[in-house]
Amino acid sequence: MIEARGLIKHYGPTTAVDNLSFDVRPGTVTGFLGPNGAGKSTTMRLILGLDRPDAGVARINGKSYHDLRWPLREVGALLEVGGSKAFHPGRSARAHLGALAASNAIPRQRVNDVLEITGMGTAADRRAGKFSLGMAQRLGIAAALLGDPAVLLLDEPVNGLDPEGIRWIRGLLKNLAAHGRTVLVSSHLISEVAQTADQLIVIGQGRLLAQTTVAELSARGSLEEAFFSLTERSTEYSADCNYRSVS
Amino acid sequence: MTAATLTRAASQAEGHYGFRTVARMEWLKLRSVRSTWWTLIVLAAGMIGLAILVMAHQHWATMSAADRASFDPTSNSYAGLVIGQLAIGVLGVLTVTSEFSSGMIRATLAAVPRRPLVLAAKAAVVAAVTLVAGEILAFAAFVIGEAVLKSPAPHATLGQPGVLRAVLMAGAYPALIGLIGVGLGALIRHTAGAISAVVGVLFVLPLILVPLGTSIQNAAGQFMPMLIAENSLTAVKPVPHSLSPGLGFALLCLYAVAALAAGGWALARRDA
Secondary structure (H helix, E strand, C coil): CCCEEEEEEEEEEEEEEEEEEEEEECCEEEEECCCCCCCEEEEEEEHCCCCCCEEEEEEEEEECHHHHHHHHHHHHCCCECCCECCCCCCCEEEHHHHHHHHHHHCCCHHHHHHHHHCCCHCCCCEEEEHHHHHHHHHHHHHHHHHHCCCCEECCCCCCCHHHHHHHHHHHHHHCCCCHECCCCCCEECHHCCCCCEEEEEEECCEEEEEEEHHHHHHHHCCCCHHHHHHHHHHHHCCCCCCCCCCC | CCCCCCCCCCCCCCCCHHHHHHHHHHHHHHCCCCHHHHHHHEEEEHHHCCCCCHHCCCCCCCCCHHHHHCCCCHHHHHHCCCHHHHHHHHHHHHHHHHHHHHHHHHHHHHHHCCCCHHHHHHHHHHHHHHHHHHHHHHHHHHHHHHHHHCCCCCCCCCCCCCCHHHHHHHHHHHHHHHHHHHHHHHCCCCHHHHHHHHHHHHHHHHHHHHHCCCHEEEEEECCHHHHHHHHHCCCCCCCCCCCCCCHHHHHHHHHHHHHHHHHHHHHHHHCC
């Protein structure tokens, strides 16, 4: 269970998150949707205590992230923005996961387990800086699963994965939710989220636009049209689709 | 999908993360990157290499009476600290800044949200590793330096008053500079900026004093880390215009604590 209450975050003059409140429930995959720059990644950073909100609170199973006793055993997170990964390029996947496991007293065997689950077996002892985007993403997911957490936050998990990898992650997410976990998955593509999520949280310019379900949204007609009508006033850049010739 | 993801660990409840688990993480991180071993190799090469170079080239026969009177066979074995301090300062910086440049810091702080604990564990691990390496090398540099020093120049032995203390303090010096590096790394976050700050403190500050004249140089120089190492920590014969070994050592400890406190404050306060 994740609760956000009145979250506000400014970066200089920009308001990244603007009075955002929502709940993410266990047992289902919740899609976290919004155009680029809507504040999805910032919200996840606020939930994880990486950035400090200017106002509001985020709680995980009733506690602030800072007060968790074994954070990795309660929450798994994949936070990879652009070219910046969450691992040291000179360290092997196995050493990276081993160090993180040690911090939360997670048994050593679990490192081998998540390497196997994410299909990293043969790459485990190579320096992570040499990984393809897809392999780097698998390492991030392995780190998220390391503590066998009940709550997962995944920021754009399909980024960089090949079609087989995308199919794998969809199955993984559904499976995790089916076993009673809380799963929050961000994306800027409604079509992608609709493949796995039942619940939807839609934001734009840092504000909550809708907390709904995929079923409700598709009842309004085309899923993409419904999403665009929700977010059209809050996209970062809008382009005119109608090309007019200059005479 | 194997069963491992599906069955939640039963071992959930007891205890919480703490200094021991976090220090273990930091130790595993430190030993699993190459830069750690490179900087330790530079420390070793610098300390042993310069001990040989300097001590083998002491020409007692051609020394003036004043030079003979001030000749300190212990202190002269530690010329390599000048190089070693830079390597270990860089090591300290990198343990923090490489996390920021790679994004690893997000994984670290998600695993351990209590940030001062992360820095304390990092500092403890860097201090332990560099202290062990420093002490081993300090004894090695002493033994090798005395061995290559040609008679009739006077030789030092560990039994002479003050010599063992000088050797032990020489071995501790790199660890203290490593801690200053950790603190500055946490404060500045960028590798190039933090290394520049370390170089500034170690090498540039003493140079700035040069044009200010001898009296200011003498008065202020004794507080500079590198001059404390040369004239206070490793000196068996007292050097004019310098702190006593104990006072110099205490001052370096204070610098390290101040850098770590500033770094810890910045780490806890700023967004990661």
